[in-house]
Amino acid sequence: MALSQFLYWAIIAFIVADFAIGLWLTILNAKASTWPVPKVLEGLYDDEKYRKQQAYASENRKIGFITSSISLVISLAFFAFGGFAWLDGVVRGMTGSYVLRSLLFFGFFFVVDFLVSLPFDIYSTFSIEQRYGFNKSTPKLFAGDTIKNFLLNAVINGGLLCLATWIYTLSPDWFWLISFAAFSLVTLGVQYFASEIIVPLFNKQKPLEEGPLRDSIEAFAKMAGFQLENIYVMDESKRTTKANAYFTGFGKKKRVVLFDTLIEQLTSDEIVGVLAHEIGHYKRLHLWKMMSSSLVESLILFWLVSLIINSPVIAAAAGCTEPSFWINVQVFLMLLSPIGLIQGLADNAVSRKHERQADDFAFHHGCGASEASALKKMSAQALSNLTPHPIVVRFEYSHPTLAERVESLERPFPIIWKEGALHVKSHTGGKDTRIPEEEYVGFLPSDKPRKGPKGL
């Protein structure tokens, strides 16, 4: 069998295997849904709410299965029956510009993917989320979000694609290194300015108002040795009742963003618990670690692309007679899917490790109990799955399971954060001792001196 034919069958096998693994994970989770609730989470749902959770999870599994089945049929049929060669001919006939051909080729998949997933997004938002009381979005807001997302992705990804193709036409030998440098700069730029350019397209953010909550957060930040200039509240309640918070940006642009739903649902101690976790990510340099490893990954990817970019064998695997930037990149990405799977497993393992470290940071700063309480409230409100299958966790979870996190956060520790201050719990069950503010600094042993680039 010729090599190109072997690659053709390998790609078909990968597409099918990808679907089969997804299905296997869904079945595992369906089985695990009848397992008893872990001891630390008993009582989180009453019977009626647990039935509701099971029904919600089951509906989501079904819609996930239908979506991936449709995508399996489309990608298999398109690839196996010469769709790539057909599309290659179409874009070559439409324009003589190499860059535009590349844009049209990938643009076709972008639009098809958008059109196929749109009905499912609509169903998920206005049927599933609506019936379980999560959706707050209106058709008008949803349409606006969808259009903005589409345009934003088209501009950023389309721009990067044109840039890479253009660099390839200028310097086929070095395009991988130059494109990598350009991609990295754009990615860093987008990260740096996301809060000011991209987020405002979708949400309003305003600084957290003066008051007891802000005071409590500031006292905690001071104790934890964190310069906190930017705490923002975001109006996510217009879309969903689910609560969340995140940490974004670096250098002067770093900020903590709390969803307004979080402030409505949690006590101020619980919010400080969530914040302590976010500060933990920052203190342990997780953003930098993730960013540098993804830069290394993409450098390797660009280099690998450069090895096959002119290969007629790769183009022939998709039934094309002539190699081209678009066909070779597309086929290469499909051939890479098993490596992508392994990379996903590794990335999730690293992410779970970071989450444990951030939880530990909160724990060692007296916020174990309050973060655990916040996580339980948020998970119960969002009808989270309490018994995910351990294999599914390995494949798909960027965070440890709720049970694991709560168990770790609720382990005994003599110091707790309560009502805007640290307290040492009494051994005899008597009154706690409040630690005065001036004794905060350097009090807690876990907070090692920070290493790393200045200004983090």
Ligand SMILES: [Zn+2]
């Ligand atoms: Zn986290």
